[in-house]
Amino acid sequence: MERAVVHLHVPDFCAVLEELRDPSRRRRPLAVADAGGRAVVLAANALARREGIREGMPWAVAVRRCRALQVVPPDRSFYRNVHETIVRDLMAFSPVVEAGALGRYFVDLSGTRRLWGPFTDTACRLEEEMLHRRRLPTRAGLASNKLVSQVAADCVDVGDVSRVFPGGERTFLQGLSVEALPGLGPKTADRLADVNIRRIGQLAALNPEDLVPVVGHHASRLVQLARGEDPSPVVPFEKDAALRLVHELARETIDWHEIDAVLLRLVEEAGWTLRRRNRLPGRLLLEVRYADGMEVQGTRHVRPEAQVLDRALFHAVRALARSVCQRRVALRRIAVTWSRFQLPVRQLALFPETGLSEAREQRIQHALDTVRSRYGHNALMWAVGYGAQK
Structure with a gap:
């Protein structure tokens, strides 16, 4: 069965919304950015781009470069909701739809030819659906894998479809700049330029072993991508039940004592809710936003406990924060x-990971919950969480 993957891209997704x-x-240059002198531009409309405004540019530099620039604070929950709504719309054409970054979507059309007709026609129809239903101008790339379809979409203007037929992936990529490869940043591009590798075709012709001194252990993967080989599947979008807690710091801080205090307060609130609902978490996601607007995140598997213990969860969150x-x-x-989430099942741990006495921690946790149930959540708190910003 012929594999066909469509990549849909809405340029300047946040600014368009x-x-x-x-x-x-629409009548003035627009940039989406957080408030503050160290913030960076997250998105810009077409008029702002004509003035030289780009993503990642410091907010202060953008304002000096374009005096007429209107700066809008980002509404991330709104962007995320629209992003997920579009995924559900695309699932009418294929059950296998992957949501990438905001404004980017992969649709696996393999096996749908008899239902929707030729793949190119289906890609055009997807663009029309995005424009008429959501009023979002889109560009599309169609190829046999995710990598080539994304590069193909980035090579055309809004409203166009770029089709790369099976077997032509390497020929299509060879004349493009190495920076066109998704995930290859400017630092890696500069390293390759130092050894006179500027085109994807030059990179694809190399032996991975010869590239190790330049890019390290990423050499094999980089050469594979340059040759248009990407076996990664389109992962369907799934929205699981989740408990999400957010804390906006009253003042920006880099002090780990204050950060640990905030983390502990978030963990205590989550632990209280989970114990009341008799659920154990299996996965932890930590998202951090810096003062300049940059966001990073990390995930970690949470070992099932007999009960949800605040200190055990705090150790997991704090370790993840240090790595992120x-x-x-x-x-x-x-x-x-x-x-x-899963229901608690009593199971003895052969190798305790937290170094805590589980029986003792359960007694402490039960005592804390009893006091807080009667006198309020702030009646008792750990000393680490006392300095948390309100």
Whole structure:
């Protein structure tokens, strides 16, 4: 069966949504950015791009470059809701739809030819659906894998479809700049330029072993992508039940004592809710937003416990935070999401990971919950969480 993957891309997704909210914004250069001198531009409309405004540009630089620039604070929950709604719309054409970054979608059309007709016609129809139903201008790439379909979409204008037929992936990629490969950043591109590798075709012709001194252990994967080989499947979008807690810091901080205090307060609130609902989390997601607007995240598997113990969960969150927060930049926002819930099942741990006495921790946790149930959640707290910003 012939594999066909369509990549749909809505350029300037966040800026376009803000223009749809308020059509008057289309008449002026628009940038989406957080408030503050160290914030960066997250999205810009077409008029702003003509003035030289780009994503990642410092907010202060953008304002100086374009005096008429209107800056809108990002509404991330609104963007995420629209993003998920579009995924559900696309699932009418194929049950296998993957949601990438905001405004990017992969649709696996394999096996749908008898239902929808030729793949190219279906890609055009998907673009029309996005424009008429959501008023979102889209460009599309169609190929035999996710990598080539994404590169193909980025090579055409809005409203066009780029079709790369099976067997022509390497020929299509060879004349493009190495920066066209998804995930290849400017630092890696500079390293390749130092050894006079500027085109994907030059990269594809190399032996991976010869590239190891330049890019390290990523050499094999990089050469594979340059040859248009991408066996990764389209992963269907699934929205699981989750408990999400967000804390906006009253003042930006880089002090780990304050960060630990905030993390503990979030863990205590989550643990209280989970114990009341008799659920154990299996997965932890930590999202951090820096003062300049950059966001990073990390995930970790949570070992099932006989009960949800605050200190055991706190050790997991704190360890994940240490691995995620690598920049020497103050934090502005912290979000913790618990998912993959299951019912408690008593099972003795052969190798305890937390170093805590489970029986003792359960007694302490029960005593804390009893006091808090009667006198309020802030009646008792751990010393670590006392300094948390309100």
